[in-house]
Amino acid sequence: MIKTNIKDDFPIFKNYPDLVYLDNAATTQKPRGVIEAVSNYYQKFNSNVHRGLYQLAEESTRIYEDSRKTVAAFIGADQEEIIFTRNTTEGLNLVAYSLGLNLKKGDEIILSLAEHHSNLVPWQIIAQKTGAVLKFIDLNEDGELDLNSSSDGQKGGLKGLLSVKTKIVSLAYISNVLGNINPLKEIFKTVKKFNSQIICIVDAAQSVAHLPLNVKSLQADFVAFSGHKMYGPMGIGVLYGKKEILEKMEPFLGGGDMIAAVYLNHSEYKQGAAKFEAGTPNVAGALGLGEAIRYLQAIGMENIEAKEKELTAYLWERLENFPNIKILGTKDLAKRSSLVAFEYKHVHAHDVGAILSSSNVAVRAGHHCAMPLHKNIGVQASTRISLSFYNMHKDIDQFFIGLQKVGKIFAF
Ligand SMILES: Cc1ncc(COP(=O)(O)O)c(C=O)c1O
Numbered sequence: 001m002i003k004t005n006i007k008d009d010f011p012i013f014k015n016y017p018d019l020v021y022l023d024n025a026a027t028t029q030k031p032r033g034v035i036e037a038v039s040n041y042y043q044k045f046n047s048n049v050h051r052g053l054y055q056l057a058e059e060s061t062r063i064y065e066d067s068r069k070t071v072a073a074f075i076g077a078d079q080e081e082i083i084f085t086r087n088t089t090e091g092l093n094l095v096a097y098s099l100g101l102n103l104k105k106g107d108e109i110i111l112s113l114a115e116h117h118s119n120l121v122p123w124q125i126i127a128q129k130t131g132a133v134l135k136f137i138d139l140n141e142d143g144e145l146d147l148n149s150s151s152d153g154q155k156g157g158l159k160g161l162l163s164v165k166t167k168i169v170s171l172a173y174i175s176n177v178l179g180n181i182n183p184l185k186e187i188f189k190t191v192k193k194f195n196s197q198i199i200c201i202v203d204a205a206q207s208v209a210h211l212p213l214n215v216k217s218l219q220a221d222f223v224a225f226s227g228h229k230m231y232g233p234m235g236i237g238v239l240y241g242k243k244e245i246l247e248k249m250e251p252f253l254g255g256g257d258m259i260a261a262v263y264l265n266h267s268e269y270k271q272g273a274a275k276f277e278a279g280t281p282n283v284a285g286a287l288g289l290g291e292a293i294r295y296l297q298a299i300g301m302e303n304i305e306a307k308e309k310e311l312t313a314y315l316w317e318r319l320e321n322f323p324n325i326k327i328l329g330t331k332d333l334a335k336r337s338s339l340v341a342f343e344y345k346h347v348h349a350h351d352v353g354a355i356l357s358s359s360n361v362a363v364r365a366g367h368h369c370a371m372p373l374h375k376n377i378g379v380q381a382s383t384r385i386s387l388s389f390y391n392m393h394k395d396i397d398q399f400f401i402g403l404q405k406v407g408k409i410f411a412f
Contacts, residue, residue: 002299002307006390011035013390020361020395025176025206025339025386027228030292037291038233041284049283050257064283066289068273071238074293075223076214079247080272083239088205089118091224091239092170094252094276095201096122100252102166105131108165108229112137112145112182113155113376114175117369119203123170135161137171142330143178143377145171147187158187162194169200173207177370178329179339181211188219199245205229209388210308210337212301215240227285232292234348236285239276246272253278299389307389308338315385315396317341322403328382339386343370344403345362347410349381355409356383359402361395 007013009031012021019172041063047056049064065079072079085091100109100123109123113136127134136155138146149157169191174181188200202223204213209230220240227236241249251258251269255278260268264273269275296304313333319325324345330336344352353365364384367374374380385399 001302002118002389006299009033010390018360020359020398021389022077022385022391022395022399023230023364024209024388024391025384026364027234027374028209028231028388029390030233030288031295032108032292032293034288035381038284038288041287046284048280060283063287063411064281070290070293074213074236074297075240076216077236077240078243080274081215081240081243083238083241083273084222084286085224085239086235086282087226087228087237087363088203088224089226089237091222091237092118092201092203093122094239095170095222095224095241096126098247098249098252098276099199099245100126100132101130103130103132106165107132107167108135108161109133110135110137110161110166110169112156112171113139114143114145114178114180114370114373115170115172116176116203116205117371119170119172119201119369120372123168133165135166137161139178139376142332143175143180143328144330144335145180145182145187147183147190158190160357162191162198164195166191166198169198170203171201172203172205173213174210174337174339175329175370175373176206176339177368177384179336179341180330181207181335181337184220185218190217203364206337206339209296209304211305221245227289227292230289230292231295232289233282233285236282236289238289241273241276243272246275249275251275251278255279259279269366296400304389308387309333311387311389311391311393311396312336312338312340315387318396318400322400323407326379328377328379338354338388339384341382341384343379343382344406347406349383351410352383352403352406355406356399356402359398359405361399361402362399 010029012029047060049061068079068082082141138155144155150160199221204225208225221242223240228234258278326343329342347364
């Protein structure tokens, strides 16, 4: 059970007691412990890592590396498999460049039609540079990934798309628009059975704060996520990479801290995650992320899942029957996370968002960085509610008061 006054852990709700924050998929609010950890770092530990020989620098290094251990334990990885990045986007770009630039003309990369631009644009760039080809897993009417159909050459079911040329499969765990939880365990099992050399990548941006994640049981080779979407600070993210693959990859960025030795015309690189962390890292961010993980663990991921499921069902019951609303994504609540996007017929999502804002309700409105997905499902823009375990029934009630206003203003 999650305590009823959980919002008291989040100072922003003290500053804005009337705020109904339903935009947690964009970024979550930060618990006091995370804010204090970051502030404490700059007051008591600030110094650069991996280089100073004095005590403060050693403390700072210890803090940074302890955070790596915390992240590794949280997702079932080894600490040398954890690369600190700025965010999910940087993690996915890192893999795309360091791994993808080795692709040959005609090699195939499988994505889905429901990807966030962060898991699409980097692969487009790589495909343009190498001549590799992008293939897309199609969606059924509910926006669920099609696993079985044949391919029309560009899109189709997973099994129809897999070929001897497939080199990479990169998919979101949870769609940031449809809210569907993709069956990645089953998908990666199928992929690895087809060819164990195919690299399986997870965009975990929308799942990491909501579902337990174990990289080994998923059979994932890479997993990218952002600290700010899991109650941690902005500017810190994680890329998990399987050790054996990291060893063979070229660095993404070159510079200080990622080298073992430097000569005038070439350099030798460090091994493991260190090879991919050039320059001064975000130590305070890493500490804040570690603190966020400890906060989530203290609540318990299973309690978070249970509370968010209950809140989603409460929202769903009324939204499903609300006039002129078309919910995007699967209707099977067992396959959904706590984000729900919808189209309000004949009203632009920006108008819906602005009217909700006048009732102190913060939601996201637009294409949510998933333009091809919106085009594919024939929706120009949508309004998205994304719940956190700190939301309450009364937040959802307030959302419906705002939604009724939309109907009144547009005279439905
Ligand atoms: C599914 C998904 N992938 C990637 C991202 C990019 O995250 P960031 O902006 O933190 O890099 C987002 C952000 O909304 C997302 O929802």
